[in-house]
Amino acid sequence: MTNLSSVDAIASLGKQPSPGTPEDWKRFFSFSTDHKVIGIQYIVTSFFFFLIGGIFAMIVRGELITPEADLVDRTVYNAMFTLHGTVMLFLWTFPVLAGLANYLVPLMIGARDMAFPRLNALAFWMVPVFGVVLMGSFLAPGGPAQAGWWSYPPVSLQNPTGALINGQFLWLLAVALSGVSSILGAVNIVTTIIRMRSPGMTFFRMPVFVWAVLSAQIIQLFGLPALTAGAIMLLFDLTLGTSFFDPAKGGDPILFQHFFWFYSHPAVYVIILPIFGIFSEIFPVYARKPLFGYKVVAISSLIIVGLSAIVWVHHMFASGTPGWMRMLFMFSTMLISVPTGIKVFAWVATIWGGKLRLTSAMLFGLGGLVMFVFAGITGIMLAAVPVDIHVNNTYFVVGHFHYVIYGATVMGIYAAFYHWFPKMTGRMYNEGLGKLHFALTFIGANLNFFPMHPLGLQGMPRRVASYDPEFAFWNVVASIGAFLLGMSTLPFILNMVGSWVQGEKAPANPWRAIGIEWLVSSPPSHENFEQLPVVIAEPYGYGKSEPLVSNPDALEVTHEPN
Numbered sequence: 001m002t003n004l005s006s007v008d009a010i011a012s013l014g015k016q017p018s019p020g021t022p023e024d025w026k027r028f029f030s031f032s033t034d035h036k037v038i039g040i041q042y043i044v045t046s047f048f049f050f051l052i053g054g055i056f057a058m059i060v061r062g063e064l065i066t067p068e069a070d071l072v073d074r075t076v077y078n079a080m081f082t083l084h085g086t087v088m089l090f091l092w093t094f095p096v097l098a099g100l101a102n103y104l105v106p107l108m109i110g111a112r113d114m115a116f117p118r119l120n121a122l123a124f125w126m127v128p129v130f131g132v133v134l135m136g137s138f139l140a141p142g143g144p145a146q147a148g149w150w151s152y153p154p155v156s157l158q159n160p161t162g163a164l165i166n167g168q169f170l171w172l173l174a175v176a177l178s179g180v181s182s183i184l185g186a187v188n189i190v191t192t193i194i195r196m197r198s199p200g201m202t203f204f205r206m207p208v209f210v211w212a213v214l215s216a217q218i219i220q221l222f223g224l225p226a227l228t229a230g231a232i233m234l235l236f237d238l239t240l241g242t243s244f245f246d247p248a249k250g251g252d253p254i255l256f257q258h259f260f261w262f263y264s265h266p267a268v269y270v271i272i273l274p275i276f277g278i279f280s281e282i283f284p285v286y287a288r289k290p291l292f293g294y295k296v297v298a299i300s301s302l303i304i305v306g307l308s309a310i311v312w313v314h315h316m317f318a319s320g321t322p323g324w325m326r327m328l329f330m331f332s333t334m335l336i337s338v339p340t341g342i343k344v345f346a347w348v349a350t351i352w353g354g355k356l357r358l359t360s361a362m363l364f365g366l367g368g369l370v371m372f373v374f375a376g377i378t379g380i381m382l383a384a385v386p387v388d389i390h391v392n393n394t395y396f397v398v399g400h401f402h403y404v405i406y407g408a409t410v411m412g413i414y415a416a417f418y419h420w421f422p423k424m425t426g427r428m429y430n431e432g433l434g435k436l437h438f439a440l441t442f443i444g445a446n447l448n449f450f451p452m453h454p455l456g457l458q459g460m461p462r463r464v465a466s467y468d469p470e471f472a473f474w475n476v477v478a479s480i481g482a483f484l485l486g487m488s489t490l491p492f493i494l495n496m497v498g499s500w501v502q503g504e505k506a507p508a509n510p511w512r513a514i515g516i517e518w519l520v521s522s523p524p525s526h527e528n529f530e531q532l533p534v535v536i537a538e539p540y541g542y543g544k545s546e547p548l549v550s551n552p553d554a555l556e557v558t559h560e561p562n
Contacts, residue, residue, distance in 0.1 A: 031125065033117035035102050036524060038124050040424060042099025043417075045127055046092050052135075053087035054486055056080045061448075061482035064475050069465040077465045078146035079138055079167065085149030086134060086171065089267070090178045093409060095127050097274045098185050100416055101213045103424065105189060107517035108207050110198025110535065112527040115191040123184040130177035133170050142166025148463065150260060151175075153245040153253045157237055172235040179228030186220035189213060198516070200535035200550070207515060207539045208291065208298055212277030215301035216270045219308055223263035223270075230259030254319055261315045266308040268404060272372075273301055275412035276343055279365055282419055283347050284540045285513045286362035287354025291540040293346045300339035307336040317385055318392040326385045333383035337376060344373060359511075360434025364415035367442045371407030375400060378453065393463075396456020402449040406485075411441065414492070421496070422506035426522045429503060433495040440488035447481025514541055514548055 027037050028044070060081050063071040072080070102120065106113055114120045137145045144167035147156035156168055193214045197206070234256060236242040243249030245256045284291045291297065313321060313329040321329075347369060356362065378400040381387045391397060414437070421429050451474035460471045467475070509518040516533055517524075533549040541548065 031121050033113070033121050034526065035106050035114045035117070035120060036424075036528075038120055039099045039101075039103025041124055042095050042102060042127070045124075045131075046095035046099065049087050049091035049131055050096070051489065053084050053092055054489065056084035056087065058482055058486045060084060061479040063465055064467075065479040067467050067469045067472055067475075072465075074465055075144070075146065078463075079144035081463060082145050082148050082171070083134070083138055086145075086175070088405070089149065090175065091127070091131050091134065093271050093405065093413075094178070094182060096413055097216075097271065098123075098182075100278075100413075100420075101189055101217075101274065102185075104420065104517060105192060105210055105213055106196070107520070107524060107528055108210050108515060109193060109196065109201055110516050110529065110533045111192060111196040112529060112532075114188050115196055116188045119184055120188050123181050123188065126177055126181035126184075130174040130181065133177065134174035137167040137170035137174065140165060140167040140170055142169075145171035147171075150264070151234065152260075153234060153237065153251075153256050154247060156234060157246055159238065169235065169238060172231050172238065175231045176228055176235065179224050179231065182220055183224050183228070186217040186224070189217045190221065198529075198532045198535060202535075204295055204298070205535050205538055206298070207277075208280035208294070208301075209274070209277030211298040211301050212273040212275075212280070215305045216273040218305050219266045219270050219273075222309070223266045226259050227263035227267075230256055233259075254316070257316055257319060258312070261312040265312045265315060269304055269308045271409050272404065273304065275368065275372075275409050276301065278412045278416045278419075279347055279369060280343075281515070282361055282365040282415055283350045284542055285419070285511050286357045286359060286365075287351050288357075288542050289350055289354045290542050290544070291346065292349035293342070294538060294540060297343055297346045300342045303339040304336060307332060307339070311336060314383055314388065317388045330383055330385050334380060337380055340376065344369070344376075359418070360429070360431060360438060361415045361419035363435065363438045364411050364418065364441075367438065368408045368411030368415060371403050371411060371445065375403035375408060378403065391456045393461055394456035395452040395460050395462055398462050399449050399452030399456060402452070407445055407449060411445075414438075414441065417496070419511070420517075421499070422510050423517060423522045423524075425500045425503075426506055427499050427503035428506045428510065429499040430495050433491045437488055437491045437495065440484060440491070444481050444483075444485035444488050448478050448485055449481070451475070451478040451481075515539060516548070519549070 027034075028041055030037075032038060032041075059072065060077065063069065063077055069077070071077075102114065102124075105111075142159070142165060145151070145156075147168060151168070151171065156172075159166060159168070193206075193210060203211075233242070233244040237244055237246050237251070243251040245251045245253050247253055280291055280297060310332045311329060313325055314333045317326055317329075351366075378396070382391070382397065382400060418429060418434055421427070455471055455474045455478075458471065460467055506522050508520065508522045510522075511518075516535070519533065520528060535548065536550045537548050539548065
């Protein structure tokens, strides 16, 4: 907990400017240790890379709109789908969710900052560094990285030019740096949640978003070292002549798959758990009802953490996996649907019979929920060994994955942006542009990703630039959806930038939400709370009379629970 004498010393230097105000824009280009500034730095930086990854995706879909490979060179195509996947995971989803966690977690638990502010800043500034390194892998003189975002050996060990500094080298270096950055962030977030909660903030008074972030970062701590070690070992094979994974020298390429998937499947839960937390925060606000089964929903996140450690081999059913191991991991993969289903049931029960307000945030939340349920159905199908073997390395897997990563995750991120935008900036956004953004995103995403399922069932392989003309119809539909999805970002950018600069000033609590983050000004002052809140009730008390904190007069805003 922050030392009061240090707080007084800082206050004596004069009131710090609020980090969301336009006149304070220079702070976002500094080595700030304010968790709110760092959170916005993460969000804006990651969205820049999201646009780059989206451009790569639209070029790939432009190539696939015809059966012939007639748009870009095969080497360029392979490099683009490699960078598309890598950018979207390591430079978009992980950093943007880290940004939301950085901004919101201290406010939600009643802390004045993160546990290790300088470490927090260091973790962020590594993001643009490895982002530049990763982009450099596309332009490397020795040729770009072409082995996919998974970079399986022996393909990733091929070096036709013999150049030491080639695209694959830079790609592996970037992934290793990304792992270090995420581990630093995980240590900081877990320590903050465990050690810096305000008085009365017991674990079962924490918002579900905080539970979800804590669960996700625990996965980072036990899973990321495996991927980082695997990337470094592969880097040694590529540059120093070691033979960890090179079968020509006695290495085992399947060992790399174990390193990779031991983290990279739990990484899906690192991504989706905070989205579950966002849904759990948004649905009660816009339905005006308490979250159904709060404690069970919170605990289910920890159950997902435990089960996530024993599911990775379902990605390797076609890699010579013995039959007993297939059955074991088929069962464990299906089992993880139980705590996930608990959450879906709780959200539906929360929404049911509520006084729904279909704001942009609520629309994106509902859209993300619908697409996640569809992704869950196809996920159960892929957990079954016979189905997985049949559609292995086809577009069915790509479609399922994108329904999770874009359909649920990006929709949930957009919901968070709209919900907390007034808190971060002190401005209201344009609701009409927000709803246009939702319509284009929801339609575009389904047009883009749904056709991949029939394509996969028909046998179209993934990662190809040309294909049999029998697959042309669904590919045209998917490409049209991709272009529409790309266009959907335009009203969002216009809305966010325009509203931040000259939008209507937001009240401290425009949604009449319950939560400590809504009890301070919008945007919050430098250290969030002049006096730490004393929490005396569970969150989500909509329709209940008891207050959330015992000292509301010491805070800046009084909430309205009903």
